[in-house]
Amino acid sequence: xxxxxxxxxxxxxxxxxxxxxxxxxxxxxxxxxxxxxxxxxxxxxxxxxxxxxxxxxxxxxxxxxxxxxxxxxxxxxxxxxxxxxxxxxxxxxxxxxxxxxxxxxxxxxxxxxxxxxxxxxxxxxxxxxxxxxxxxxxxxxxxxxxxxxxxxxxxxxxxxxxxxxxxxxxxxxxxxxxxxxxxxxxxxxxxxxxxxxxxxxxxxxxxxxxxxxxxxxxxxxxxxxxxxxxxxxxxxxxxxxxxxxxxxxx
Numbered sequence: 001x002x003x004x005x006x007x008x009x010x011x012x013x014x015x016x017x018x019x020x021x022x023x024x025x026x027x028x029x030x031x032x033x034x035x036x037x038x039x040x041x042x043x044x045x046x047x048x049x050x051x052x053x054x055x056x057x058x059x060x061x062x063x064x065x066x067x068x069x070x071x072x073x074x075x076x077x078x079x080x081x082x083x084x085x086x087x088x089x090x091x092x093x094x095x096x097x098x099x100x101x102x103x104x105x106x107x108x109x110x111x112x113x114x115x116x117x118x119x120x121x122x123x124x125x126x127x128x129x130x131x132x133x134x135x136x137x138x139x140x141x142x143x144x145x146x147x148x149x150x151x152x153x154x155x156x157x158x159x160x161x162x163x164x165x166x167x168x169x170x171x172x173x174x175x176x177x178x179x180x181x182x183x184x185x186x187x188x189x190x191x192x193x194x195x196x197x198x199x200x201x202x203x204x205x206x207x208x209x210x211x212x213x214x215x216x217x218x219x220x221x222x223x224x225x226x227x228x229x230x231x232x233x234x235x236x237x238x239x240x241x242x243x244x245x246x247x248x249x250x
Contacts, residue, residue: 107130153186
């Protein structure tokens with residue numbers, strides 16, 4: 001199980017939202033590239049980037065900041081994998097992000113609204129896509145979590161596996177930014193449904209949370225391949241180097 005630090009971008013700054021609410025945002029850094037460099041210096045092998053501006057329809061994207069992050073970490077460790085999501089709606093978006101050096105693209109809204117489009121991208125560009133499934137009470141939400149759907153999270157996970165996604169990120173929206181602990185049970189449920197490598201997102205707030213996720217992953221009842229953490233790092237509740245060490249103990 002690997003620990004993946006998150007950088008959420010809004011107006012060129014590093015922020016965190018609480019439960020996806022744009023009106024409840026906290027700015028943590030005006031230098032996202034510097035934040036990314038520090039995470040890599042502390043041992044991160046993978047970074048999770050979210051373009052919150054692009055995710056919100058009509059918002060300004062943060063592609064320039066994404067490019068600066070890629071350049072900033074390349075000099076430290078060319079092998080760092082960068083996954084990015086938010087507002088990927090056209091093939092032009094896909095080509096622009098891959099051209100910036102982004103390794104994995106997270107698809108959420110379009111997976112729900114235009115699955116045939118996404119299937120054509122997978123056929124053309126290969127297994128560079130991660131399914132982003134964000135749910136509240138088991139029902140998927142899209143468009144920066146501002147739109148509800150009637151789709152069950154497990155059903156979408158199975159669909160993503162059938163479509164050929166490389167992996168899946170599962171977020172319990174109610175846990176996101178709340179520091180109340182991860183929803184391990186629901187993430188394992190999704191992992192069993194999809195039979196794909198699944199990354200847990202939302203709720204990680206302490207070293208003990210990392211231990212619990214690592215134990216669940218080691219138990220083998222559905223594979224939690226990684227865990228994303230953001231707010232806990234920015235607020236000093238979790239030391240990234242320690243979290244990485246804990247994730248490797250089992």
